[in-house]
Amino acid sequence: MPKANLITGLDIGTSEIKALVAKQNSKGNLETLCLVRKPVVRGMRRGVVIEPAEISRILEEISQEIEEKTAERVDSLYVSIGGSHIFCVPSQGTVAVSRADKRISEDDIERVIEAAQTFSLPSNKKILNTFPRNFIVDGEKIKEPLDLEGVRLEVEALIVCGFSPYYKNLTKAVLDAGFSILDIIPSPIAAAASCLTPRQKELGVLLLDIGAGTTNLAVYEEGGLLHLAILPMGSANITNDIAIGLKTDIDTAEKIKKNFGTCILSKEERREKIKIQTPEPISFNRNFLTRIIEARVSEIFTEVNKELKKIGKQEKLPAGVVITGGGAKLPKIVQLAKKRMKLPCKIGRPKIPSNLEKDPTLSVVCGLVLEGAKEGGEEISFGKEVLSKIKKFFKMFIP
Ligand SMILES: Nc1ncnc2c1ncn2[C@@H]1O[C@H](COP(=O)(O)OP(=O)(O)OP(=O)(O)O)[C@@H](O)[C@H]1O
Numbered sequence: 222m223p224k225a226n227l228i229t230g231l232d233i234g235t236s237e238i239k240a241l242v243a244k245q246n247s248k249g250n251l252e253t254l255c256l257v258r259k260p261v262v263r264g265m266r267r268g269v270v271i272e273p274a275e276i277s278r279i280l281e282e283i284s285q286e287i288e289e290k291t292a293e294r295v296d297s298l299y300v301s302i303g304g305s306h307i308f309c310v311p312s313q314g315t316v317a318v319s320r321a322d323k324r325i326s327e328d329d330i331e332r333v334i335e336a337a338q339t340f341s342l343p344s345n346k347k348i349l350n351t352f353p354r355n356f357i358v359d360g361e362k363i364k365e366p367l368d369l370e371g372v373r374l375e376v377e378a379l380i381v382c383g384f385s386p387y388y389k390n391l392t393k394a395v396l397d398a399g400f401s402i403l404d405i406i407p408s409p410i411a412a413a414a415s416c417l418t419p420r421q422k423e424l425g426v427l428l429l430d431i432g433a434g435t436t437n438l439a440v441y442e443e444g445g446l447l448h449l450a451i452l453p454m455g456s457a458n459i460t461n462d463i464a465i466g467l468k469t470d471i472d473t474a475e476k477i478k479k480n481f482g483t484c485i486l487s488k489e490e491r492r493e494k495i496k497i498q499t500p501e502p503i504s505f506n507r508n509f510l511t512r513i514i515e516a517r518v519s520e521i522f523t524e525v526n527k528e529l530k531k532i533g534k535q536e537k538l539p540a541g542v543v544i545t546g547g548g549a550k551l552p553k554i555v556q557l558a559k560k561r562m563k564l565p566c567k568i569g570r571p572k573i574p575s576n577l578e579k580d581p582t583l584s585v586v587c588g589l590v591l592e593g594a595k596e597g598g599e600e601i602s603f604g605k606e607v608l609s610k611i612k613k614f615f616k617m618f619i620p
């Protein structure tokens with residue numbers, strides 16, 4: 222099998238690293254070759270690589286395991302970047318159409334996007350990705366301007382930026398493990414790629430990936446990215462709250478969360494008392510546990526509402542909220558989300574590759590593979606072509 226058909230995604234999460242190797246067949250369909258998951262005990266903090274050497278060590282183990290399972294050596298991969306240092310800036314650019322016949326060329330589009338990227342940024346921040354939302358040709362909003370006639374070309378874009386030292390830590394960890402990087406994609410974009418449909422993106426939708434240390438947000442409208450943010454809180458905060466509330470250790474608190482945790486209880490369940498035999502026996506009221514969980518999950522939703530308010534979209538997204546990530550496994554989270562965000566809500570599971578379990582913790586890694594498949598795919602539509610070009614512009618980490 223030629224190596225070009227292999228597409229590998231690498232999601233370095235706060236609690237777990239996931240690597241997915243997929244094969245793209247001649248019809249463009251993706252099939253899972255191997256999935257490797259490794260827990261992270263140290264080296265990460267809230268979605269950020271803080272100890273590159275430790276993460277690199279785990280990545281070397283992953284590399285070996287992939288080789289053992291598939292008899293293939295994976296050299297290059299698509300990597301996600303997370304952490305609350307990532308932010309977005311709406312920007313615009315304007316250029317004069319350069320050709321004598323006034324037809325807009327690829328070169329004009331590249332120039333207008335470069336113009337949108339020209340704004341002042343502190344020296345320790347860097348542009349990670351550029352997402353064009355609309356092109357404007359002589360005052361008319363247009364999605365695909367190539368070959369249209371015009372004099373003045375403008376673009377409205379969302380520029381995603383991050384803190385350079387954290388970006389360097391991530392690339393160092395990956396490169397030191399012997400991989401080369403094909404692209405670095407912000408986690409919320411990757412999760413959206415595997416969980417959202419074009420129709421949801423057109424109508425207006427919020428993708429919410431509740432991980433261990435962070436909560437990723439991506440808002441789409443009219444098919445384009447409207448807002449992106451990463452909050453520094455996630456499901457691990459719930460575990461910490463349980464450990465404090467029930468005066469128990471973190472591992473026991475994690476087990477209690479997964480086995481007895483819920484966001485809402487029925488009347489009968491409220492009276493339940495739970496006794497468990499951990500190294501030390503512990504007993505608690507189910508109602509008390511649920512109140513701890515509900516308080517923290519509600520706090521996350523309050524912060525999400527604040528982000529939506531910033532862009533005037535609080536309670537105003539017709540396709541609602543799609544919740545994914547490990548936090549989405551908490552029972553009754555959809556009901557609580559509806560109550561707090563006053564929007565339709567559902568759980569998002571990665572649909573592709575089709576032969577993979579539909580586990581919400583795999584949304585980011587599946588999205589990375591999908592984005593990778595698009596870049597390497599044959600039939601690239603115009604908008605995507607531009608995007609992949611911009612991405613290639615930043616591909617400077619291939620040793
Ligand atoms: N059944 C469950 N109920 C509640 N929480 C769960 C459940 N299963 C897993 N989780 C939580 O999901 C989190 C892991 O999810 P995920 O793999 O999406 O996070 P991550 O990618 O490692 O972190 P991040 O995205 O913040 O960097 C853990 O905090 C775990 O406790």
Ligand SMILES: [Mg+2]
Pocket residue numbers: 234235408432433546585
């Ligand atoms: Mg994650």
